[in-house]
Amino acid sequence: MPELKLGAVWCRVSGHDQRELSLPLQEERSRRALEERGFVVPREFVFQVDWTSTNLMSCPEFQELRRLVAHGAIGAVGTLDRDRLQAHGLQRLLFLAECKERKVEVVVTQGAPFLDGPEGQLVELALSLAKELQVGRAQQGARDGLRRRAEQLRLPPTMGKPYGMKWEGNKLVPDERYDNAREIWRMGLEGRTLRAIAAEMTRRGIPTRYGRRVWNASAIRAILRNRTYSGVVEALKTEAVAPGTRRSARSYGKTTCVERPGERRILLHGLVTAPIVSEEEYERMQARLADNQRFAARNTKLRSYLLKGLVRCAHCGRAYIGVTRNGRSHYRCGGRSGLPWGAEKC
Numbered sequence: 001m002p003e004l005k006l007g008a009v010w011c012r013v014s015g016h017d018q019r020e021l022s023l024p025l026q027e028e029r030s031r032r033a034l035e036e037r038g039f040v041v042p043r044e045f046v047f048q049v050d051w052t053s054t055n056l057m058s059c060p061e062f063q064e065l066r067r068l069v070a071h072g073a074i075g076a077v078g079t080l081d082r083d084r085l086q087a088h089g090l091q092r093l094l095f096l097a098e099c100k101e102r103k104v105e106v107v108v109t110q111g112a113p114f115l116d117g118p119e120g121q122l123v124e125l126a127l128s129l130a131k132e133l134q135v136g137r138a139q140q141g142a143r144d145g146l147r148r149r150a151e152q153l154r155l156p157p158t159m160g161k162p163y164g165m166k167w168e169g170n171k172l173v174p175d176e177r178y179d180n181a182r183e184i185w186r187m188g189l190e191g192r193t194l195r196a197i198a199a200e201m202t203r204r205g206i207p208t209r210y211g212r213r214v215w216n217a218s219a220i221r222a223i224l225r226n227r228t229y230s231g232v233v234e235a236l237k238t239e240a241v242a243p244g245t246r247r248s249a250r251s252y253g254k255t256t257c258v259e260r261p262g263e264r265r266i267l268l269h270g271l272v273t274a275p276i277v278s279e280e281e282y283e284r285m286q287a288r289l290a291d292n293q294r295f296a297a298r299n300t301k302l303r304s305y306l307l308k309g310l311v312r313c314a315h316c317g318r319a320y321i322g323v324t325r326n327g328r329s330h331y332r333c334g335g336r337s338g339l340p341w342g343a344e345k346c
Contacts, residue, residue, distance in 0.1 A: 007039030007076040007107075008068055011048045012084045021080065023048040029109045030078035037107065039076050057091055066095065069104050076105040082114060154268055156235045162228045163209045165272070172228065172272045180206050184223050185276050188285055194220045194292075224289060230282035231275035235266040307331060316346045 011026035027048065031041050045068065047061040056062045068074045077099065079085055085092055085106075096114060099106050106114055149157050155170060164181030165172045180201070187197045194217035201208075201215040208215055227234050238257045277285075311320040313333040320331040335346030 005039045005076075006045065006074050007034040007037075007041050007078060008045040008065060008074045009034070009041055009047065010062075010065060010077055010079040010084060011046070012079075013050050014052045023050075026080040026084070030080055030107070033107050033109045034076055034078040037076065037105075039078075041078070045074065055091070056085070056095075066098060069095075069098050069102050072102055074104060076107055078107045078109065080109050081111045082108050154270075156233055156268060156271075162226050163223055164276075165228070170271065172233070174274050177209075178274070181223060181229065182276050184220060185229060185281075185285075188220075188224050189277070189281060191288075193217075194224075221289065224285050227282060228272060229276040230279045231269070231272045232279070233268040233271050235268055236260060237265050313346060318346060 009027050009030045011023045011030065013021060013023060027046055031046075034041055047065055049059060049061045051059050051062075053059075065077065069077070085095065096106065098104075108114065149155055159167050161167055161172065161175075162181070164175060164178040166175040167173075184197055184201065187200065192200075197220045198215035198217050201220075202213070205213070206215075207213065208219055223229070238259050307320065307322075311331060312318065313320060313335065316333065316335050318333055318335040321334045322329060322331055333346045335344075
């Protein structure tokens with residue numbers, strides 16, 4: 001009885017302009033091409049992914065495909081087009097080299113096949129690098145377009161509206177919640193805490209921005225930190241960056257949003273018809289919010305304890321750490337908390 005020849009199918013979409021190349025259609029055409037060559041494709045050897053990044057090495061399904069190749073579990077990989085395996089130049093060359101080493105045929109259903117030999121590898125590398133440059137230029141073009149909108153048209157890239165305001169044409173005007181926003185700022189400038197303001201808004205039965213009944217301190221802080229209420233709209237206030245750690249193996253790219261420094265933002269004047277506070281009042285509120293964060297009981301990273309690490313416990317020898325409780329700072333032995341399970345506490 002002849003040995004069964006197994007193959008795998010790689011299907012991928014990487015942008016909204018490719019959705020017409022549906023994953024089931026790619027599977028059907030690639031499976032047919034492999035079966036014509038005598039390969040059988042088990043259901044578990046079909047990989048369908050929606051992956052926009054050119055960093056395929058971060059894709060779990062692609063790593064599983066590489067594992068099948070490395071273990072000699074398959075004899076062929078079928079894909080609709082060569083750009084379905086588009087990756088960083090060296091990544092694609094590495095995958096093709098792995099397939100060649102294990103004698104795994106890469107079957108391209110439409111378009112030109114992958115080139116073989118040293119000259120073919122150079123061409124493949126050049127094509128991959130050209131694709132990377134093309135993607136990079138498209139991304140940079142999108143960023144430049146947002147900046148031009150802010151710098152030349154003097155309009156924010158996204159027409160987001162703060163609580164209590166709405167867009168009419170290119171102007172922010174008060175809406176039905178404008179008085180609520182004014183009341184929040186009034187209580188904030190009086191010195192009330194974020195929690196106290198949230199509790200008062202909840203007690204009055206005023207719905208939140210999203211129609212919820214209960215307010216929280218984060219929603220109040222977002223309003224008091226928004227510079228739009230002082231009459232100045234900040235454009236390009238945030239940017240996307242790659243996270244330091246990823247919670248999911250399926251996440252990739254720049255999935256974390258951070259605030260840009262003030263000097264990198266573009267300030268747009270004249271868009272707010274009825275500011276709630278002056279620029280001086282806004283700056284005073286930001287200073288107060290920063291102090292609240294710095295002296296918060298749970299926040300020890302933003303405060304300086306001059307003797308931290310210099311004084312040691314006479315009982316166990318561990319270093320003393322600085323802590324703040326109820327607005328008062330003091331030192332205590334580091335062996336009191338935060339120890340591994342089973343460790344003896346001081």
